Amino acid sequence: MNDEPVDYETFQAEMRRLLSDLKGATPDVVQAEGERLRNLAEQVQDERGRERARFRAGQLPRLLAGPAKASSEQFQQAQVLFARAINGDGPAGTRIPQLERTIEQIGALADEAPVREAGAIRRLNSPLVRLIDHLQS
Amino acid sequence: MSAGRPVPPNSNEYLWVAGVVRSVEKLSGTASRWNGELYEETRSNAGGSAMDDGGMTVNVDRVLKPVAQAYTAGRPLTEDELVNARDAVLTVVHEAKHLSNTLGDDSAPGATPVYSPDTLALEEGLTETWAHENVDDVIQDIGMDRAQPGLLSTESIDSYPAYTAASDELIRGAAAVSGLPQSQVREGLEQADRTDRWAAVADMVIDERLGDVMPAEHREVVRTQLVQAMRPHLADVAAAQGSELQSDVAKSIAGHQSAGRAVIALSTSTTGIENHYRDWHRDQAINQAAPDPEVDHLRKFLGGQTPPDASFRASGGDGAVPDNVRQLNSRRGHGQSLE
Structure with missing residues (x-):
């Protein structure tokens, strides 16, 4: 991982890729990729983009688990x-x-x-x- | 008609919906076919709908009012108000995503009717998954979280548990059969016309698994065979959804299992087709490497060189076996006995 600044769109593309490619992946793989994504979020240059990217990176495991199911x-x-x-x-x-x-x-x-x-x-x-x-x- | 009065283009409500459509366009990377027409939904029980002609309806009470309240309340919304506001955003995000693909031509080879149960299951499954994965990003993109930060920590419920499970499993399986990453398969499906979703899966498998062995002119027939192998299983999803005996979790599992059967059918059919062409190429190579006057005489006696055939028979509904038994006619270098 290099420390080159990235824009939010670059982060977002990586997030989208992981949301598909990690479906069905083991918890260890999800954790490792989540860590890498959080590092990428820290490299987003503008403050608002970085804030959004941190939030999105933190959502990865929950989004991979899918939306909540109804019970009524x-x-x-x-x-x-x-x-x-x-x-x-x-x-x-x-x-x-x-x-x-x-x-x-x-x-x-x-x-x-x-x-x-x-x-x-x-x-x-x-x-x-x-x-x-x-x-x- | 579900379209009532037009929402004035200079109103805050119109500008908010337009902002959501632009955000979905940006985040999905796909141009929207929204034609700029926005109407009040006339049915009180529907939140809104993306219309086939590119227009959109939104329910004033169910969607526009909760959204307006999020901006104008001047206080943090209550838990129930947050649920209603987030549902309103999710409704518009979901409908806007429907406008990121075109309906297509259902008379094209391998195409399926837009409103057939299996095609609709795929469209709703893909769209619902996208909407839930991206609704927070849209809320942040349009700055709505600044008015109500609680929107981002509010939970939304999956409207189509069987369809989202089925589309996820189909993508996972098609990726495994084709060797492509799941992200590439999902992107291919999302960008395909709605009538061509099944054909898009088949084409990805043909490109990755059969492209180097199958004559290009066989593509239409092989595509149709792969589509026909998969489709009935996803139609089962819609049927399972209608069962009163299953819980929602069970329906989700049934959706996953039905798509799993579609993937097995795809995998078995692909392997059968691949073996058929590889066998033909191997026989060709053997014949060319060792010309034998006796064999040549025998071949002439039997009616000429056997070309590959693009036609297969399904085995037990799930598989496909090469149809090598039928007498074939040789017309060109590669067989053209298409049916």
Whole structure:
């Protein structure tokens, strides 16, 4: 590792590479690469970039573990509704009203769910909205 | 229609969304196809959506208000307010990322329909992973952490646990089969048109494993065979997602396992195809090295030199074996018996 100054974009490209290449890697490898990334963060020249890079380098193990998983009953029910809507078939005239009903049901589940899971549930509706637009076009 | 009133381009709300789109563009290294049109989402239960024509909708109550509150509260947000504000950012980051690839042409060889369950699973899996990995970087890039530092320590939930697990496993497996780094496979998939994601996996494997043995004109047929070997397994992910009997962790595991089966099918098919071409090249070399009048006579009697064939039969659904049994016609130096 040399001590040449780097910009945030260089750090960010390395972070992106590691986020993919270290998926499934052993804890020892993740630790070693994390240490190298922290050293790289210290070489970022401007203060704001260095601050961001330090923060991002510290996130590496958590990001490799993936986002938090939901545990509520509402989330589980929303997943089932979403999958059935996506896997549905038939003419647009039949599917669109079904998709609209599913969006309503998923929205109701999001309203009932714990706050930390409500957004994740409601985001399931975005592809359904896109699918309706597609079927209407 | 989900698009309601236009959000005024000179409003803070519009400028904030435009800032997020620019940040996603910069951090992903891919130009956005956002056409600058931003509308209020008419469905109260949807946060927003990137539309196929390049426009975007955002929900005023679910997205724009929590974001505005983050800047105007004049105090640290409460825990619940932080969750809502971060969900709002994540929604726009996710939708903006959808606009970093094009839909593609689903009539092209090896292409798949944008809204087929397996193609959608890949798109949502890749996009959700990117959004969670980069949402903090976007928040910092647009300076929102200065207004609410607590946004960076707030947790967000994976909307698509089966899809993110499946796309991660597919990338890991395709990297192993092709010999490419996972980062290169992921980048290739993210940048491919949505209809061409499966074909992109197949092309990477063809380039790395078969490029030196396979005649270039066989690519379309071989690509289609590899795509057909993988796809049914990822369609299982969508089916598993719809099961009421599985917990979310179990769905994540099912997504991983389904993608694992797709990778096994890819690996088996690739090895079968590779062996087929290598066998043909070896036979060619032997024949050229030791011309034997008797063998030559026998070959003429049997109908000429056998060329390689790009057609394989699947074995048990997961594998592929060379179709060396069928009578082939020799037309050029490399076989052209494509089906």
